[in-house]
Amino acid sequence: MADMDAQREHGFEVRLSDPSQQRSLRGWVERVPGVRVEQAARSPEPGEQGAADVLTILAGSGGVLAVAIRTLPEFIRSQRSSFTLTVKLADGTEYTLNAENLDELPPVIEKAIEKTPDA
Numbered sequence: 001m002a003d004m005d006a007q008r009e010h011g012f013e014v015r016l017s018d019p020s021q022q023r024s025l026r027g028w029v030e031r032v033p034g035v036r037v038e039q040a041a042r043s044p045e046p047g048e049q050g051a052a053d054v055l056t057i058l059a060g061s062g063g064v065l066a067v068a069i070r071t072l073p074e075f076i077r078s079q080r081s082s083f084t085l086t087v088k089l090a091d092g093t094e095y096t097l098n099a100e101n102l103d104e105l106p107p108v109i110e111k112a113i114e115k116t117p118d119a
Contacts, residue, residue: 010065010113011058013088015042021079022055028075029057034064066110073102089113 016022026037035057042054059065069087076083076097084098089112097105 009058009060010062011056014055015086017084022053025075029068032068035059035068062113065113069106069109072097076102
């Protein structure tokens with residue numbers, strides 16, 4: 001069995017409009033086999049006050065990561081209508097998912113991850 005640490009992991013960061021839902025999202029995404037989630041504090045952006053936690057979704061392949069991305073719309077549907085989730089890719093590109101763009105953005109994010117070169 002290959003050691004997961006020996007592989008290059010693919011990943012993206014997620015920020016939630018409602019930080020109290022981080023534990024729920026973490027459990028939701030970790031149901032996908034081969035996915036793990038790390039939580040870490042991030043420094044505030046200009047104009048923000050205080051630090052906030054960010055979740056990093058990691059997998060050994062872009063295909064597994066794509067499956068994790070496909071779970072996000074259903075998670076958002078289970079939240080209140082004003083809930084948003086921001087995905088930040090390794091290249092710094094950010095996408096914000098909300099009730100209005102649930103079905104159109106995940107395929108765009110998947111394609112962007114596929115184009116990310118392995119390091």
